[in-house]
Amino acid sequence: MTVDAVEEPFRTQLTVRLRDGHALLGVDLPAPCTFTSGNDIDILWMGPDEYLLLGPALSRESADLEAALSRESAALAVVDVSCQRVTVQLRGEHAADVLAHGCSIDLDPSVSPPGTCVQTLLARTGIVLMVREEGFTILVRQSFADYFKAWLADASLEYVS
Template structure:
């Protein structure tokens, strides 16, 4: 198989608004259109003062993560948005080819660490470029459509 899609259910997700600062949870804040990783979280740049903190699967530690974020001196607000988006990991030799069927982002020119909000097959997504593939965050209400589109776009690459 040259394309592999894996659903990562129940990921902890917090929208964090900051007044200014250089890090959250000991992880550097991401530059525009980028994400940073460390200490078990990804920090995605979503706007000038807005970040999405993507943590592990929901668990008791999710509340600890929320408390830790709330204690950060630069943080203005923390909102749990874990139920808002589903997370899908796409990897394999043809993962970028599949995404190119419905996405206008130049994935060949997007190095690992890139994070963009874009449309994929008329569906709003957050796309993270990783060393080993892509992480796609899709709104809960579009998941069925996205899954069907992904299966269709992958057909020619599945052996």
């Protein structure tokens, strides 16, 4: 199989609004349209003063993560949006080809290298797309998840052996 799509269990997802600062929980803040990783979290740039923190699968530690962020002096607001989006990992030789069926973002590594993070449309569905060394992480709203999975299965057919 040259395309592999795996849905992850619900991950901790926290929207953080910042007044100023250079790091969250010891991880440097990303530049526009990128994400940074460290300490088992990803921090995605979502706008000029807005970040999405992706943590491990939901657990009791999720509340501790939210509390730690709330204590950071630069944080204006921390909102738990963990159940808002489904997380799908898309990997394989033809993962970018599958995405090209419904996404206008140029996923050539010279244009969108690993570390790129964008909000875009994929098959008329709003997504957050993270480009990783090993493939892509796609965050799609829960209410569009069934449609997205059906579209993904259809778009992948020609690449499945």
